[in-house]
Amino acid sequence: MSVSSNILKENSRDLLREEEPGDDEVEFPINDEDEDFSITSIRIVLVDSDPESLCLMKNLMTQYSYQVRDFKNGAEAIAFLMMSKHEIDLVIWDFHVPEINGLEALKTIGKEMDLPVVIMSHEHKKKTVMESTKRGSCNFLLKPVSKEIIAVLWQHVYRKRVSIYSVESNPEENVGLDQDDIDLYQTNSNSGEQTSSYQKEGKNKKPRMTWTPELHQLFEKAVEKMGGVEQAVPKQILKCMQEEKDAEGLTRNNVASHLQKYRLNSGKKSSMIQETREDSEWRNAGPNTALTASKPLPNSIFGLHTRVPYFANDQDARNGPMQYPSTNYFTMDNGHFMTNSFANLPYTDSFHQQQQQQFQHQQYSNSSLQLPSVITKQEFPYVSAALENPDLIANENSLYMDLGDYLQEGLSDFDKTNRY
DNA sequence: TTTGTAATAT
DNA sequence: GATATTACAA
Numbered sequence: 001m002s003v004s005s006n007i008l009k010e011n012s013r014d015l016l017r018e019e020e021p022g023d024d025e026v027e028f029p030i031n032d033e034d035e036d037f038s039i040t041s042i043r044i045v046l047v048d049s050d051p052e053s054l055c056l057m058k059n060l061m062t063q064y065s066y067q068v069r070d071f072k073n074g075a076e077a078i079a080f081l082m083m084s085k086h087e088i089d090l091v092i093w094d095f096h097v098p099e100i101n102g103l104e105a106l107k108t109i110g111k112e113m114d115l116p117v118v119i120m121s122h123e124h125k126k127k128t129v130m131e132s133t134k135r136g137s138c139n140f141l142l143k144p145v146s147k148e149i150i151a152v153l154w155q156h157v158y159r160k161r162v163s164i165y166s167v168e169s170n171p172e173e174n175v176g177l178d179q180d181d182i183d184l185y186q187t188n189s190n191s192g193e194q195t196s197s198y199q200k201e202g203k204n205k206k207p208r209m210t211w212t213p214e215l216h217q218l219f220e221k222a223v224e225k226m227g228g229v230e231q232a233v234p235k236q237i238l239k240c241m242q243e244e245k246d247a248e249g250l251t252r253n254n255v256a257s258h259l260q261k262y263r264l265n266s267g268k269k270s271s272m273i274q275e276t277r278e279d280s281e282w283r284n285a286g287p288n289t290a291l292t293a294s295k296p297l298p299n300s301i302f303g304l305h306t307r308v309p310y311f312a313n314d315q316d317a318r319n320g321p322m323q324y325p326s327t328n329y330f331t332m333d334n335g336h337f338m339t340n341s342f343a344n345l346p347y348t349d350s351f352h353q354q355q356q357q358q359f360q361h362q363q364y365s366n367s368s369l370q371l372p373s374v375i376t377k378q379e380f381p382y383v384s385a386a387l388e389n390p391d392l393i394a395n396e397n398s399l400y401m402d403l404g405d406y407l408q409e410g411l412s413d414f415d416k417t418n419r420y
Numbered sequence: 421t422t423t424g425t426a427a428t429a430t
Numbered sequence: 431g432a433t434a435t436t437a438c439a440a
Contacts, residue, residue, distance in 0.1 A: 208430070208434060235422070256423070257434060263424095 042157050043087060046070040047077040047105070048094040048120075053143060057092075060150050074100030078108055085113035089157040092141075095121035095128055102128075106135040116156040120145060209254055218244055219258060229266050234259055 044066050048054040051072060058068045069088075071077035074097040081088060091109060095102035102119040109117050119132040120141035129140050138156050141149055211219070222240035223232040234256035241250065 210434085233423070252422085253435075257436095260424075260426095261433075 042089045042154050043067045044069070044090045044092060044153070045077060045081060045088050046092045047074060047097055048072065049074075049097045050094070053094070053122075057143075057145060057150075060145070060147060061153075064147075064150050064153075066150075066153070074098070074105065078105070081109065081113060081115070085115060088115060090153065091115050091117045092153075093117060093119055094143075095119050095132060102132055102137070103135050106132065106137055110136050118153070118156065209249065211258055215241075215250075216258075219255070219262075223259075223262070229259075229263050232259065 042065075044061065046054065046058055046061070046068050047070070048057065049072055054070050054072060058070045061068045069080065071080065074093075077091075077093075078100060081091065091105070093102050093105040097105070100108070102121070106117055106119070109115055116138045117136065118139040118141060119137040120143055121128055121132075122143045124140070124142050132140050139153075218241045219237065221244070222237045223229060225240060226232045226236055234252050237259065238250065238252050238255045241255070
């Protein structure tokens with residue numbers, strides 16, 4: 001652990017070099033004697049037409065052990081990228097670069113290379129943010145970019161390297177499509193049947209049922225009506241539910257299974273009264289206590305994703321995180337612009353409220369640095385390396401976009417443009 | 421037959 | 431990992 005932070009530091013020292021005109025073969029030293037996840041240092045191309053901002057950002061990033069190659073000119077940056085795309089880990093592009101703005105950059109980079117792109121801008125008009133995100137920006141940073149944010153930029157790279165969710169997005173379909181190919185992914189949104197691979201030889205499998213919040217509400221109501229979790233019994237619950245509403249396709253087994261989980265859950269609730277003192281200290285730590293950052297965040301399933309999840313419609317999007325806390329979340333980064341959708345969408349029933357609490361507990365609320373909700377053990381060394389100098393940690397630029405608006409305007413578009 | 425539980429599949 | 435399905439003992 002300390003080893004990797006040392007590596008980071010050492011590397012950062014001699015790796016940075018100024019851009020030399022004419023020197024086309026600029027390359028970052030690469031030595032990935034890839035043991036477990038040996039990332040020596042993260043190589044970033046930074047593009048911003050504003051020299052001051054560029055310089056500031058670069059300096060800051062350098063302090064965090066990133067290797068930075070900066071460009072004022074978009075065309076040059078693209079040229080460089082074309083040449084060195086395999087040596088670069090991440091691109092940060094100012095939205096307002098004149099010749100090649102953020103969107104164009106996203107388009108080109110998306111087409112020509114497989115690199116995560118972060119867009120930044122001095123403003124955060126909805127349109128700017130939306131367009132960037134739709135175009136595939138994996139983060140949107142408001143300038144001036146705070147240190148905390150910079151400290152965690154590595155994760156975009158890390159996610160990609162580990163490729164947990166290996167991005168299987170039919171690359172061939174992507175080639176040659178134009179700016180207006182926004183609805184590229186709309187394949188089977190409404191076009192009747194889907195002839196998916198698992199539908200071989202007429203043996204269509206029974207579809208997996210999902211417990212929507214609505215369904216669960218019904219379920220809970222039924223359970224309540226028959227005197228609590230312990231009394232209720234699958235068959236009667238089912239009957240009760242079907243009286244209430246046409247719960248078509250719902251089997252007794254489904255109910256039994258759900259009841260099983262539900263009981264488990266409610267049992268846990270009553271016995272899980274207390275958090276450890278350490279937890280509490282961590283959670284209650286003030287916003288500027290950089291020290292607290294040394295406590296590893298809990299390892300869990302929620303986390304940053306550089307893709308926007310796919311939802312069939314707005315309603316699903318709102319419900320999704322509750323419905324599938326483990327798989328369907330509206331996660332964005334760093335707590336600045338994006339956050340889980342449940343945040344503004346309180347639930348009224350106890351089951352979901354409980355889940356919501358769990359979410360929030362594991363979410364940004366317990367991080368003084370607005371780190372992503374979750375960092376795995378493996379990831380942690382990189383963060384801690386970056387954070388080793390507490391002086392660098394400041395707390396500023398807390399900006400929130402109103403998520404309600406965002407969802408309303410954005411989701412129908414996301415829905416068309418992004419699949420998960 | 422139904423239920424509770426645990427293994428198995430997604 | 432979590433959740434849904436399936437299997438099976440009680």
